[in-house]
Amino acid sequence: MPRMNILNKSEQEMFNAPPVFNSRERKQFFTFPESLKEKAETLRKPSTRIGFLLACGYFKATKKFFRSEEYHQNDIAYVAHKIGMDANRFSPETYEPRTRQRHEQEILEFYGYRRFDDNSLRVIEQEIASMMRSQLKPKLIFWRCIDILLRERVQIPAYFQLSELILKAVNQRKKDLTAVIRQELSREAKSLLGGLFMQEADSPYARYKLTLLKKLSHSITPWD
Numbered sequence: 001m002p003r004m005n006i007l008n009k010s011e012q013e014m015f016n017a018p019p020v021f022n023s024r025e026r027k028q029f030f031t032f033p034e035s036l037k038e039k040a041e042t043l044r045k046p047s048t049r050i051g052f053l054l055a056c057g058y059f060k061a062t063k064k065f066f067r068s069e070e071y072h073q074n075d076i077a078y079v080a081h082k083i084g085m086d087a088n089r090f091s092p093e094t095y096e097p098r099t100r101q102r103h104e105q106e107i108l109e110f111y112g113y114r115r116f117d118d119n120s121l122r123v124i125e126q127e128i129a130s131m132m133r134s135q136l137k138p139k140l141i142f143w144r145c146i147d148i149l150l151r152e153r154v155q156i157p158a159y160f161q162l163s164e165l166i167l168k169a170v171n172q173r174k175k176d177l178t179a180v181i182r183q184e185l186s187r188e189a190k191s192l193l194g195g196l197f198m199q200e201a202d203s204p205y206a207r208y209k210l211t212l213l214k215k216l217s218h219s220i221t222p223w224d
Contacts (some may be wrong), residue, residue, distance in 0.1 A: 004170070006138045006163045011063070014211060015159045018058050018066045018075070026078050030057040037083075046089035052103050053079045059107050063149075064156040068092040108155060114156065116149070116157040124148065128169045138166050 007015060022030065032040075036056055043049040053073050058064070069092045076114070078085040129178060131141045146161055149155075186194055 004138070004164060004167060006142050007159065010086060014160050016066075018041040018070055018072055019061050020072065021061075021075065025061070030054075030063045030079055030082065033055060036083055039084065040104070041138045046085055047091050048099060049083065050076065050080050050087075050090040051085070051086065051092075051095035051100065055100065055103055056107055056110075059104075059111065062156065063111075065104050065107075065114065065189065068095045081180075113155055116155050116161070120152075120154045121148070123152070124162070125165060125169070129172075132169045132173045138170060141166055162194065 007010070019025075021037055024112075030053065032053065036053070040049050040053050043052060051068055051071075052070075054075060055065060057075070058066055071090075071092070073087070076090050080087040080090060084085075114120065128141055128144065136144070142162055145166075146156060169215060
């Protein structure tokens with residue numbers, strides 16, 4: 001059975017990638033208060049300084065963090081120019097993961113957000129289970145989860161983290177409903193339902209009896 005995708009491929013790529021800014025947005029999200037600029041000035045390596053400010057701007061816009069290899073060249077050039085550096089001084093390889101993670105925590109604290117941790121995961125799991133019982137579609141559940149995280153001031157995780165939680169809840173809901181049906185149906189009802197999935201023995205097409213219940217109406221008369 002093919003795996004269900006909550007967002008299509010292009011939507012997933014857009015969700016997981018840094019935003020593409022126009023000139024107005026770039027100016028808006030890469031304009032920083034003095035405290036962040038002072039923090040950047042304490043960083044010794046040019047790549048670290050530029051990378052820190054890029055992470056600040058992207059988080060300010062999306063409440064997410066991204067891999068430094070995905071940072072857009074136009075944004076790198078803009079931030080580097082703002083602090084009087086050449087864009088070539090930034091290299092994703094020299095913005096080390098451990099340093100980037102430390103900066104992410106500082107950025108979260110500055111903007112008053114928390115990491116998507118085990119506690120946040122449990123809260124979201126409960127919310128997803130509740131929405132699943134209300135029979136909401138997975139895509140709507142996904143975007144409602146984003147709204148909940150923003151309301152609770154929690155960092156937005158990568159697509160796969162939320163989608164895995166939702167797909168797990170979908171499968172659990174199917175199991176729960178199947179268990180209810182097995183428990184509540186009488187033996188006679190189960191036998192009758194099972195008979196609908198038997199194939200016609202004398203048919204060259206071996207159709208299931210269930211398909212015989214489908215009657216297509218070719219009438220062009222409007223319904224009353």
